[in-house]
Amino acid sequence: MLAKYSCVTFSVFCKVMICMAIFLPLLNVYAQDFAFSGNRTKQSIPFKCIKNLIVIPLFVNGKGPYDFVLDTGVGPLIITEPSIIDSLNFSSMRKIKLSGLGVENVDAYVSQNVSAQLGSAKIKYIPTAVLKEGLFNLSGHLGIKIFGLVGFDFFNSFIVDIRYSSNHLIFHDLKRKVKYRGSKVPIIIEKNKPYIATEVVINDTVRVKTRLLIDTGASHALSMDMLDGGAFPAPNLKIKANLGMSLSGQIKGHVGRISKFYIGKYVFDNVVAGFPNFESISKKIDLTNRNGNLGGEILRKFDVQFNYQEGFLYLKPNSNSRKAFQHDMLGMVVYLEQNEFKRVLIGEIDEDSPAERAGFCPQDEIIAIDFKSIDSYTLNDISELFKSWPNRTLIFEIYRDKHVFFKLVRLEKRI
Template sequence: MISRKIFLLVLLSFNFIAFTGAQVPGFFMKEEARKVRIPFYNSNSLIILPVSINGRESINFLVDTGVRSNILFSKTLGDALGLDYTRRLSIAGADGSTVIMAQVSPINTLDLGPILGRMQSLLVLEQDFFELESVIGVPVYGIIGYEFFKFNPVKINYDEGFLEFYRENSIKWKPPFYRKFDMAIEDSKAYIEAKINQKSGPKINAKLLIDTGANHGLLLNQETSDEIKMPPLFIESQLGQSLGGVLYGYIGRVNSLNLNGLKMKEVLTSYPDKNKFSDIIVATGRQGSLGSEVLGRTRMILDYQRKRALIRKGENFYSPFEYDMSGLILRKIPNDENRYYVSDVRLGSPAYKTGILPYDELLSVNKIPTFLWELSELFKLLRSEEGKEIQLEMRRYQGDDLTEFDDYKVSIFLKKQI
């Protein structure tokens, strides 16, 4: 399982360039129409789109409502694209401590096929950050944030894998089967209210960030409310990857998550460790966020101009929330053809008991070579069915010498831990 989205906070944001004449920074349809459709690559309900910067070859971007600024993960790539920079800023990851420098490229054109992003600023990281490929399984070079949503309603159809980008004010009525949510737009981010029935604590009304770029289901920040309580059953685990490194915390469940009558039961919930970023979260007034594991079970229209979200059940709305049952935390070797290694092994898990160690490489899974597996398929397999046998062929390297290794075979039997 991809444990969590790459939480990313731009601490020192930048002002968009002032427009001249009729040129307004934003995303617009190239031709006059009520709506246009864009297919996206769906990786565990994360939305990935090909984007051309200033007419160059398209590269993959993550669509992320949890981020204010458009971000490019590599100054090396930015230089190759011929970007111009005007100033230098400091940014920090979700651990609140690691500081990375970035350059501002203020005026760019982002082409998404039928949609054009005009006069778009890009925050370009000086230190190349390509960790998303290792946790998603496909190369991702940047993030599109608030600018994509600020003028036009956007429908996200996770079931069929496409976005519909609507003309401004073209959705005047609530479509059939959708429920309307009041949506607050604060600091370029979208929030809705939800009711949460906890395992150990009281029922709470929570203000939650809509975070399409996060790979968790529900996330609750304990530091934001004394009413948020850990469930009696939980496991300690990596929650994801950020600019500041690996994020840690706990995974448990709540009895139910109620979104204006849309009720999900036994929802997997992340409880991140408190860090230097916590004070900023508390200041927003939110108690947590909704990530792709929950959002991907819906069909959703985000209408920032009218400050509303329209949500209906998706095809897998009632599917059970399952967490990895192996204990393996897998990563893809970046820039390589479907090679995977063990990033970590949870203590006491089925994989731990077989003796698998971090940095062991997978050679085959159920006798199928790993180059035939996508990372998302492996995640799905490892949370599929309690008691299922998984046959693994592994390779253990001797130190840093990649020519010295031992191959071995093990079988693990999946077991629920939460």
Template sequence: MLAEIKHFFLILLLVLPIYGVAQGYFLPDNQRFEKIRFELINNLIVIPIDVNGTQLSFVLDSGVSTPILFNLANKDSLELKNVSEITINGLGEGEPISALSSQGNYFKLGNVRNFSQKLYVVLDAGINFSPSLGVPIHGIIGYDLFRDFLVDINYSGKTIKFYNPESAGPKLGNRFETLQVDIINRKAYMNAHVSLKGAKDIPIKMLLDTGSSDAIWLFEDERIKLPKDYYEDYLGKGLAGDIFGKRTKVEAIRIGDFDLSDAKAAFPDMLSYSSIKDLGNRNGSFGGEMLKRFNIVFDYPNGKISLRKNSNFKKPFHYNVSGIDLQHAGVRYVSERIADVNGIVESDHRSYGNVQILLEGATRLSLVPEIVVSGIRSGSPAHSAGLQEGDIILAVNGKRIHRYRIQEIMEMLNEKEGKRVKVLVERANSNLLFSFVLKDLFK
């Protein structure tokens, strides 16, 4: 099976033991905390981590117990230590997947170090979250960092501080509320309350999942009933395949003394959870679109979480009103005229092209990401207008989309109820213009 991935990266099987080093993650002596800047992409925290000397990008995922690597095709060499073959389970409607287990790896995040990190490597090249996020993502990491530090996530400032748990930790002002969390099987759960039509303040136990870009997932049972206003939707991609469910909203969510009204929620098809033998008394999960409304201090060692609402707290929840899903699918050339001011050719810094060729007559030819319709919801405004899966998006409301990140394009397509959206696409070597009006999904 190792031969399957030799085309993608080189594995060096080292069996020499690591000795004389600390176990787990640690900071240098006398350093109280390490501050790391992160990118917030589609409600997910993306951080850079050096793995055995190779720089990779990870999603910080509090719902994952052991780091998992994937999408390593563009890495010339990655050293993995003490490798064996395994299968792992994940969310989705597929089967368990083949992977490698590797022990004793060196992880470095700023001054944070771990000389003996266990990890898994997924062999299926089709498991790749980079196209839908628009940036390279090589893995997910969670529990081990949360276990060894007090983790202070400032969603509004896009920074994380990893505090030595033996230090005093961050200073919590009176705007923070501290609540209990339960660490079960290397994952954190907290109590909250949900209000549905006809059923108020239902106690729920929720997984804290920074690796989910969604807001709230709920499992239907005798207490928690699916609201009558909903629509079928694609909820995301797990390691074991696509996840579908019913999209709706709930009247209110209460976390401690914090209340959110008309909160976005989804009821996933439970077939996606078939690989999980025991959900215990869990009722769902809180994902990034909910968690980003707070600045959060995770204190796994003491079973606590401290929350303070931030500037995202009152922002409306995002719905895919248009019905279009997008992803990167290779690259394409675009040509642009460059302004000539007093004989000086001015470049447009907003272009995301990495390769640019200047042609005679002040024309620039740029190699830019190609954005395609990866999915379209049946009966949605975009579907009714005639857009199809596989259409290459060229412009939205007159704006050439290669100047924008994929999340910015999604915002253009889903701005507000009643807005008319015009989408220029390429299909079968022809340019087509489609127009539709965004409608309230629950009316």
């Protein structure tokens, strides 16, 4: 049982391995595109934005809808809950071994007989990876049942307009004339993933050109992984942090602030970024074609229009663009336990954080915060509460070892 989850970032680590080049040739034989039926050329559907991630209702093999994460960081459809496919015979499916960041020799299965539908858009024989077991607790992290991830095949089939300002997804037939909004920025599609050229300033002085993976499946703003074959230089002011959790253990590193971040004609100050331990991740994943990734905390500051076919996107700032970047001021992650998704438990706790000094422990159950039952909060509410403002005092009611007690902790701006 996977009992701990991403603390600073939620970039679904399983996708790193599933989308390996060795996997793609197995799935492209019968690949088609999403397409509207009849005369429809455009559709708008609402989505849920949870911890900066886009959750959409997807039908699989005619059943559903099931909640999937819309993720530019994945190639094939990834199903994390195989129970949604009737009569799935794993013995007749091609098995592959996943290995990479945090995963060693985990079984996944290739299916060429899955259909999917989003709104009125359908696809047959979508390239699909099926995990035999729910190894990555996406549902526990987001607070709702998540059944998988969908990415490249959808984005490659349409002009996709993500309206973070109104939580709506608008997708257009590629032949339809579309009115673009905002500023045009070129992107490059490589191995079914989008990359963008940006620049960052470190410690107010050093300006660096960067190539980043655009990753709607990551909660964070930035993850800076590599520069010139080595670790990306972290700022002088930084804190140790658990950047994620996977089957083989913690993904450790630091969190700090990038002085300035340039994307297209836009610039952001004091952007929170993760700096994972280079020695650990470089042995697991190929970093040669990127310096890091750009996640939802920045993307949600815009309404974004993707055109994979022509290699560009449009960025139009929305009301989120004026909000400052805040880091978790408590220093711990919370999640829903996997059985009934009702109990809120504490996972990883950052070293020398307010949470550690207050005496919280992994596996503590949170019953109430500020005398309000935990049932009145979503996980998204709790995440925002932990980033609210420095010196705010929170009162936790905790259940541990058959005892209930209270803890007071003061939020602290750590970077």
